[in-house]
Amino acid sequence: xxxxxxxxxxxxxxxxxxxxxxxxxxxxxxxxxxxxxxxxxxxxxxxxxxxxxxxxxxxxxxxxxxxxxxxxxxxxxxxxxxxxxxxxxxxxxxxxxxxxxxxxxxxxxxx
Amino acid sequence: xxxxxxxxxxxxxxxxxxxxxxxxxxxxxxxxxxxxxxxxxxxxxxxxxxxxxxxxxxxxxxxxxxxxxxxxxxxxxxxxxxxxxxxxxxxxxxxxxxxxxxxxxxxxxxxxxx
Numbered sequence: 001x002x003x004x005x006x007x008x009x010x011x012x013x014x015x016x017x018x019x020x021x022x023x024x025x026x027x028x029x030x031x032x033x034x035x036x037x038x039x040x041x042x043x044x045x046x047x048x049x050x051x052x053x054x055x056x057x058x059x060x061x062x063x064x065x066x067x068x069x070x071x072x073x074x075x076x077x078x079x080x081x082x083x084x085x086x087x088x089x090x091x092x093x094x095x096x097x098x099x100x101x102x103x104x105x106x107x108x109x110x111x
Numbered sequence: 112x113x114x115x116x117x118x119x120x121x122x123x124x125x126x127x128x129x130x131x132x133x134x135x136x137x138x139x140x141x142x143x144x145x146x147x148x149x150x151x152x153x154x155x156x157x158x159x160x161x162x163x164x165x166x167x168x169x170x171x172x173x174x175x176x177x178x179x180x181x182x183x184x185x186x187x188x189x190x191x192x193x194x195x196x197x198x199x200x201x202x203x204x205x206x207x208x209x210x211x212x213x214x215x216x217x218x219x220x221x222x223x224x225x
Binding site: 032034041042043044045046049089098099101102103104106 | 221
């Protein structure tokens, strides 16, 4: 089955700097890659996703890149703000199968 | 995005009792619902997948007789933790998916067994 590895587990950046979180997946059949932001005690919120027919997608300060050959995808947050502090999860999903989550990255934005 | 409501948000129960958690899709028909468990500082672990009108499919290591899942309608799935023990204390989250839509998460339920 699918296996998703996420790095780093914790990340601390200065406000205004960029943050990058990386994930690798094992199943070449995976075709959907969402990223979730989870604040303490709350539900995961979908912040951006990408499908396997696209290499990059951007939404304001957030972007995701996908390298199907290398089977890895990354989340990029630019001009970070304190409210970006949260735990971020990547996930991968083969067609018609379940989402498999990465281990999570605790992002801290230092003012 | 679509709205998924989970209830209760917090529950404390005594060891040995059962607790029911509801997951409702408010503005779409959820053909599939997923139940996750999340321990502190850990990722979401899928417990089971339920399709409306059929038996749930449990992940390896999840006791189906302990975690009863019912998905009797296209808008409601329930998870019942039977004979709860302190080690069942966790954050339980459902997500619901309809047709070609992606899944949306409920608010989660923090269960504490004392």
